[in-house]
Amino acid sequence: MRTSRLRTLDLTVTAMFVALMAVGANITSWAPFLQVAGIPLSMQPFFSILxxxxxxxxxxxxxxxxxxxAGLVGLPVFAQFKSGIGVIMGPTGGFLLSFIAVAFIVGKVVEQKKQPTFGTFLLASLIGITLNYVIGTNYMYFAVNTWIGSNMSYSAAWxxxxWFIVKDLAFTVFGAVLAPRLYRAITRSSLHQSRNIA
Structure with missing residues (x-):
């Protein structure tokens, strides 16, 4: 019984962040001017770190x-409501793939502490955004200069x-400020449900 209820809770929070990523990807659908060099600004790094x-x-x-x-199988959850393998193979595909690694590494950093502090959340967040940029930018450079068939210098990619780093750093710090209170609330809720199930 406990396992079943916890699995239900897991599915709920997982689905919530899938939805948040889809919303965060499509801010430019309502504000199309929020693009730089054809790359849409998004809230996805923020939500993946969170x-x-x-x-x-x-x-x-x-x-x-x-x-x-979900995006790969055809649901329009990527930026500009796109989907499919073509998006992954495009210049922004590395950023999408990086979100999996970002969430995993950020979570691992927080899990090292029984009682994570603001410093822990900030460190984890900064590691996450760095990983996002390193994977995404290197993938973009590689994709553009190989199968996309254009020319881009490594310095140009960076x-x-x-253009995006100020926005992403600001949201990264904001997420670290917001996280401790949300983390405690989620932890209390999980413990409360576990005790009720037990």
Whole structure:
């Protein structure tokens, strides 16, 4: 009985973050001017980091995996309501794939502490956004210069991403500030449900 109820809770929070990622991906659908070099601004890095902070490595990465899988099988959850393998193979595909690793690593950092502090959440968040940029930008450079068939210097790839870094760092710090209270609330809720089931 306990396992069943916990699985239901797991599915609920996983689905919530899948939905948040879909919403975060499509901000430019309502504000199309929020693009740089054809790459849409999004809230996805923020939500992927928050998933790791609040759900831990297992559920956080699972939610990101389900999000990417949903887009791959045809649900319009990627930026500009796109879907399919073509998006993954495009210049932004590395960022999408990185969200799985980001949530996992961020969750692992938080899980090292029994009582994570703001410093723990901030460190985990900064590691997460760094990982997102490293994987995503290197993938973009590789994709553009191989199967996409264009030319882009490595420095140009990073210059493009500099347009986004202020926004992403600001949201990363905001997430670290927000996370401790949400983390405690989720933890209390989980313990309360476990005791009721027991």
């Amino acid at each position: 998933a790791g902070l609040l759900l831990g490595s297992r559920l956080g990465s699972l939610s990101m995996f389900v999000y990417v899988l 210059k493009i991403m500099m």
